Amino acid sequence: xxxxxxxxxxxxxxxxxxxxxxxxxxxxxxxxxxxxxxxxxxxxxxxxxxxxxxxxxxxxxxxxxxxxxxxxxxxxxxxxxxxxxxxxxxxxxxxxxxxxxxxxxxxxxxxxxxxxxxxxxxxxxxxxxxxxxxxxxxxxxxxxxxxxxxxxxxxxxxxxxxxxxxxxxxxxxxxxxxxxxxxxxxxxxxxxxxxxxxxxxxxxxxxxxxxxxxxxxxxxxxxxxxxxxxxxxxxxxxxxxxxxxxxxxxxxxxxxxxxxxxxxxxxxxxxxxxxxxxxxxxxxxxxxxxxxxxxxxxxxxxxxxxxxxxxxxxxxxxxxxxxxxxxxxxxxxxxxxxxxxxxxxxxxxxxxxxxxxxxxxxxxxxxxxxxx
Amino acid sequence: xxxxxxxxxxxxxxxxxxxxxxxxxxxxxxxxxxxxxxxxxxxxxxxxxxxxxxxxxxxxxxxxxxxxxxxxxxxxxxxxxxxxxxxxxxxxxxxxxxxxxxxxxxxxxxxxxxxxxxxxxxxxxxxxxxxxxxxxxxxxxxxxxxxxxxxxxxxxxxxxxxxxxxxxxxxxxxxxxxxxxxxxxxxxxxxxxxxxxxxxxxxxxxxxxxxxxxxxxxxxxxxxxxxxxxxxxxxxxxxxxxxxxxxxxxxxxxxxxxxxxxxxxxxxxxxxxxxxxxxxxxxxxxxxxxxxxxxxxxxxxxxxxxxxxxxxxxxxxxxxxxxxxxxxxxxxxxxxxxxxxxxxxxxxxxxxxxxxxxxxxxx
Numbered sequence: 001x002x003x004x005x006x007x008x009x010x011x012x013x014x015x016x017x018x019x020x021x022x023x024x025x026x027x028x029x030x031x032x033x034x035x036x037x038x039x040x041x042x043x044x045x046x047x048x049x050x051x052x053x054x055x056x057x058x059x060x061x062x063x064x065x066x067x068x069x070x071x072x073x074x075x076x077x078x079x080x081x082x083x084x085x086x087x088x089x090x091x092x093x094x095x096x097x098x099x100x101x102x103x104x105x106x107x108x109x110x111x112x113x114x115x116x117x118x119x120x121x122x123x124x125x126x127x128x129x130x131x132x133x134x135x136x137x138x139x140x141x142x143x144x145x146x147x148x149x150x151x152x153x154x155x156x157x158x159x160x161x162x163x164x165x166x167x168x169x170x171x172x173x174x175x176x177x178x179x180x181x182x183x184x185x186x187x188x189x190x191x192x193x194x195x196x197x198x199x200x201x202x203x204x205x206x207x208x209x210x211x212x213x214x215x216x217x218x219x220x221x222x223x224x225x226x227x228x229x230x231x232x233x234x235x236x237x238x239x240x241x242x243x244x245x246x247x248x249x250x251x252x253x254x255x256x257x258x259x260x261x262x263x264x265x266x267x268x269x270x271x272x273x274x275x276x277x278x279x280x281x282x283x284x285x286x287x288x289x290x291x292x293x294x295x296x297x298x299x300x301x302x303x304x305x306x307x308x309x310x311x312x313x314x315x316x317x318x319x320x321x322x323x324x325x326x327x328x329x330x331x332x333x334x335x336x337x338x339x340x341x342x343x344x345x346x347x348x349x350x351x352x353x354x355x356x357x358x359x360x361x362x363x364x365x366x367x368x369x370x371x372x
Numbered sequence: 373x374x375x376x377x378x379x380x381x382x383x384x385x386x387x388x389x390x391x392x393x394x395x396x397x398x399x400x401x402x403x404x405x406x407x408x409x410x411x412x413x414x415x416x417x418x419x420x421x422x423x424x425x426x427x428x429x430x431x432x433x434x435x436x437x438x439x440x441x442x443x444x445x446x447x448x449x450x451x452x453x454x455x456x457x458x459x460x461x462x463x464x465x466x467x468x469x470x471x472x473x474x475x476x477x478x479x480x481x482x483x484x485x486x487x488x489x490x491x492x493x494x495x496x497x498x499x500x501x502x503x504x505x506x507x508x509x510x511x512x513x514x515x516x517x518x519x520x521x522x523x524x525x526x527x528x529x530x531x532x533x534x535x536x537x538x539x540x541x542x543x544x545x546x547x548x549x550x551x552x553x554x555x556x557x558x559x560x561x562x563x564x565x566x567x568x569x570x571x572x573x574x575x576x577x578x579x580x581x582x583x584x585x586x587x588x589x590x591x592x593x594x595x596x597x598x599x600x601x602x603x604x605x606x607x608x609x610x611x612x613x614x615x616x617x618x619x620x621x622x623x624x625x626x627x628x629x630x631x632x633x634x635x636x637x638x639x640x641x642x643x644x645x646x647x648x649x650x651x652x653x654x655x656x657x658x659x660x661x662x663x664x665x666x667x668x669x670x671x672x673x674x675x676x677x678x679x680x681x682x683x684x685x686x687x688x689x690x691x692x693x694x695x696x697x698x699x700x701x702x703x704x705x706x707x708x709x710x711x712x713x714x715x716x717x718x719x720x721x722x723x724x725x726x727x728x729x730x731x732x733x734x735x
């Protein structure tokens with residue numbers, strides 16, 4: 001009699017709402033977590049708390065205006081998102097942008113990627129409970145934001161791209177400051193490793209946790225550093241080169257463990273790889289115009305267009321259906337965070353609550369990118 | 373000014389003066405009252421200034437400035453914070469167990485007081501000098517978990533409850549290591565009375581005297597003590613990024629402040645005990661045979677020795693917190709039951725053997 005009662009108590013699951021307001025969901029995301037003691041049996045992400053209907057808004061906006069909305073998806077890779085729309089429009093109009101534009105866009109993309117991964121490193125450290133990481137990462141990210149501010153006028157969201165090229169030319173200091181930053185950051189990255197990468201507690205918590213197999217990664221559409229940690233070779237920069245990525249040599253960073261630690265190391269290596277790319281280009285920015293002359297009102301020819309780019313979190317896709325008007329008929333964005341988040345249940349189930357936070361941190365989702 | 377080196381005479385003078393002035397009952401009454409008020413003030417000052425110290429230390433570690441607006445170098449920041457917290461509304465929690473909910477912070481605070489009472493701050497400067505001092509401190513500090521568990525249970529919130537359960541599992545486990553590592557030192561000292569333990573270190577501190585086993589005991593005590601205060605890499609009960617604020621999620625205003633202060637006083641107590649047992653408490657640094665050096669060290673008043681050692685250990689505990697990421701609940705128990713506990717058990721045997729054979733330094 002008593003034994004069955006004890007079993008009843010053990011069987012009982014509690015449902016815990018993590019979010020919408022919670023320190024480690026990085027925004028307004030809600031996880032409905034079923035718990036057996038501390039062990040997570042099921043995670044249900046509920047998104048949509050900051051859905052702004054951007055895709056619908058795009059249908060009443062010109063292509064130049066749409067650029068400014070794309071900043072607001074994944075605000076940490078704002079520049080890359082801008083470039084995706086510009087590339088889609090340019091390809092649809094069959095406009096060839098000058099080499100200078102391509103190179104500058106590449107450098108800016110990579111700087112954005114470094115800045116984004118720096119902030120990810122900050123918040124991942126926070127998620128694990130190491131709060132000092134946050135300030136170290138932000139200290140270095142400021143330097144990139146200063147570079148952005150000087151050239152584009154914006155720090156977080158730049159809107160520097162426009163169909164046909166760039167809004168303005170580079171600031172004269174740009175090359176000097178980027179080189180300074182790279183020499184500085186190459187010295188600083190070992191500090192990151194000292195603080196977190198080699199830390200025994202961090203390794204205990206990350207190695208073998210939240211394993212995502214290659215098959216799962218492909219079926220959930222997990223891309224970016226997270227997907228590549230599972231052995232899914234999905235780097236758009238390599239597979240479908242755009243900008244000046246076909247002119248530079250860089251490694252596609254792939255690991256096969258598929259655990260939190262692999263995702264962590266992938267991002268750390270990507271920062272180093274991005275610096276290699278910038279170093280190859282920064283001295284070779286071709287002279288020329290920073291934009292081609294475009295008509296003030298852009299009308300895409302009737303048809304469907306798709307452009308994918310490698311954002312900091314994974315593949316970012318822009319899908320445009322045009323009926324030949326100045327507004328798109330329908331616009332759809334493929335955001336990486338949304339697909340990455342969908343895999344969280346497969347990774348977390350059976351682990352502890354603390355792992356949910358750590359695995360979520362290693363996926364590096366940005367909530368406005370999920371909700372759009 | 374000689375009383376700053378030895379409070380015994382001062383205490384006796386105060387006692388006889390009171391006993392001459394009034395009946396024995398009232399003399400004891402006034403003594404208890406005065407000591408109580410002094411402790412209350414001490415508690416508040418230490419608590420508030422440890423909060424400030426932590427903010428400054430963490431700011432230093434994190435490339436920041438820290439509080440610097442209220443008073444010079446933010447000296448009055450935490451006092452301003454405390455006044456703010458006192459004036460804040462206490463939000464009543466629906467369906468909470470009101471009695472236990474209100475009781476929990478007081479239990480935590482009272483237990484802190486009880487532990488503080490047994491700590492020798494200087495020669496003759498302690499509230500009570502029990503002959504089972506260490507045992508008393510262990511017994512009292514293990515009761516702190518009751519407050520935490522009550523807070524978590526009565527809040528009627530899942531975050532609080534998970535935090536409290538974690539805290540229960542963690543504190544009960546780490547009690548063992550704390551106790552066993554202190555027993556190793558008691559073996560060396562041959563006494564449980566704190567004043568005697570301090571006296572025995574007059575030639576050499578125990579961490580030097582007991583060399584290897586004492587150092588191992590110290591490291592285990594530091595880890596387990598940090599875990600017992602729910603701080604540093606062991607702050608699972610609060611686990612900001614997981615459980616928002618753990619067991620005190622639902623508390624607001626002054627009741628939250630009680631928990632917050634208690635955490636810092638706990639840290640202070642842990643550091644005090646470590647300083648007393650391993651670094652000689654208020655005993656100045658002495659080396660056998662170096663009379664000149666010992667004599668110079670004696671000029672520094674014992675209170676400063678005590679405070680300096682405690683401050684250093686508090687700094688180390690803060691340093692942990694701002695450097696390491698947090699452990700997971702199963703890892704934390706794994707660490708205790710599979711590593712610290714066996715090591716400390718063996719360590720006691722080693723220490724006993726060393727003491728039997730007389731293989732320790734000093735006399």
